Amino acid sequence: MKKSKDPFEIAFEEQDESPPESPTGPDENEAQTPLTLDVSGDDDISNNLRPTDPSTSAAASIPVGTAGPTGKSKEEDEEEEEENMDVELGKLPSSGDPDKTAIMQTILSQFTEGQMSRYESFRRSGFQKSNMKRLLTSITGSAKISMPMTIVVSGIAKMFVGELVETARIVMAERKESGPIRPCHMREAYRRLKLEGKIPKRSVPRLFR
Amino acid sequence: MNNPTSRWRAGASQPSESSFKRKRGVFQKDLQHMMYGFGDDPNPLPETVALVEDIVVEYVTDLVHKAQDTASKRGKLLTEDFLFLIRKDVPKLNRCTELLSMNEELKQARKAFEVDEEKLASID
Numbered sequence: 001m002k003k004s005k006d007p008f009e010i011a012f013e014e015q016d017e018s019p020p021e022s023p024t025g026p027d028e029n030e031a032q033t034p035l036t037l038d039v040s041g042d043d044d045i046s047n048n049l050r051p052t053d054p055s056t057s058a059a060a061s062i063p064v065g066t067a068g069p070t071g072k073s074k075e076e077d078e079e080e081e082e083e084n085m086d087v088e089l090g091k092l093p094s095s096g097d098p099d100k101t102a103i104m105q106t107i108l109s110q111f112t113e114g115q116m117s118r119y120e121s122f123r124r125s126g127f128q129k130s131n132m133k134r135l136l137t138s139i140t141g142s143a144k145i146s147m148p149m150t151i152v153v154s155g156i157a158k159m160f161v162g163e164l165v166e167t168a169r170i171v172m173a174e175r176k177e178s179g180p181i182r183p184c185h186m187r188e189a190y191r192r193l194k195l196e197g198k199i200p201k202r203s204v205p206r207l208f209r
Numbered sequence: 210m211n212n213p214t215s216r217w218r219a220g221a222s223q224p225s226e227s228s229f230k231r232k233r234g235v236f237q238k239d240l241q242h243m244m245y246g247f248g249d250d251p252n253p254l255p256e257t258v259a260l261v262e263d264i265v266v267e268y269v270t271d272l273v274h275k276a277q278d279t280a281s282k283r284g285k286l287l288t289e290d291f292l293f294l295i296r297k298d299v300p301k302l303n304r305c306t307e308l309l310s311m312n313e314e315l316k317q318a319r320k321a322f323e324v325d326e327e328k329l330a331s332i333d
Contacts, residue, residue, distance in 0.1 A: 118248075122247060125243040126239065131235050131239075139269070148309055152308065156295060157265050157269055159304060162243075203278075
C-alpha cells in the first residue's frame with residue numbers, strides 16, 4: 001500500500017511555487033514575503049536571490065528528491081525517527097545496518113534547503129511528554145502513567161498524524177487542489193482511515209461530548 | 210433553567226477531576242511542526258490544526274479505553290497492552306519497539322555516566 005508516494009511529490013511540487021525557505025516555526029513567515037515584493041532596494045536583492053537558488057536546485061534535484069522520500073517513507077517510519085528523543089540530529093544511530101545509514105547519508109547530502117527543513121521538522125517534532133502524560137492521566141483516571149507508556153503513546157500518535165496528513169494530501173491530489181490542508185480534506189482523510197480500520201472503534205457510543 | 214449564570218458559575222467552581230475540562234490548543238505548537246514535517250504547508254491552517262488535535266485526542270482516548278479493556282483482566286495497565294493493540298500495524302509496532310529499546314539504551318547510558326562520575330569523585 002504505497003500511500004505515501006504521492007503526497008511527498010505533491011509537497012515537492014508545491015515547494016517550487018512557494019519559497020522553500022520554510023521556517024521551523026510559524027513566526028518566521030516574514031522570510032517568505034520578499035518573494036512577492038518588487039526588487040526595489042539593495043536589501044531585498046539578497047533576500048530575492050536566496051529563494052530563486054533553492055527553486056532551481058529544487059527543480060534539478062527533484063528526481064532525486066522524489067526518489068528519496070518515496071523510498072524512505074516506510075523505512076523512515078520504522079528506523080530513522082529515533083531523533084525524536086534527546087539525541088541531536090547530526091548523530092545518526094549506528095544500530096541499523098551500515099548500508100542503510102550510508103544510503104541515508106547520501107540522500108541527506110542531496111537535500112535542498114526546503115527538503116532539509118521539512119525533514120528536520122519531521123524528525124524533531126513530537127508531542128510534549130508532559131502534555132501527553134496529563135492527557136493519559138485524565139483518560140485513565142489513575143495517577144501512575146509510566147514513562148515508557150507515554151513514549152509509546154506519543155510515538156503511536158505521531159505516526160497516526162503522519163497517516164492523516166499523508167491521506168489528506170492524497171485527497172487533495174485527487175481533487176486537484178493545492179495549498180495548505182483544509183479541514184474538509186482532513187475529514188475525508190479521517191473517513192478513509194476509518195474505512196481502512198486504522199481507527200480504534202468505540203464499542204460504546206460516545207455520549208456527552 | 211431560570212438563572213443560567215448560577216449554573217455556569219457552579220460548573221466553573223468544580224475542580225477539573227476528569228477528562229471533560231480539556232483546554233483547546235494543548236498540542237497546537239507541536240502539531241504545527243509535525244504536520245509540516247509530514248507534508249503540510251509550513252504554516253498549517255489553524256482550523257486544520259484544531260481538527261487534527263481533536264482527532265488525535267479522540268484516537269488516543271479510544272486507544273487507551275481499548276487497552277484498559279484488555280488490561281482489566283490482568284489488573285494494571287501496562288505498556289504491553291498498547292503493543293498488543295497495534296500488533297496488526299507493522300510500522301507502528303516496529304517504531305514502538307524501537308523507541309522502547311532506545312529508551313532502555315539511554316537509561317543504561319545515563320546510569321553508566323553516573324557510575325563514572327562516582328568513580329572520578331572517589332579517585333580525587
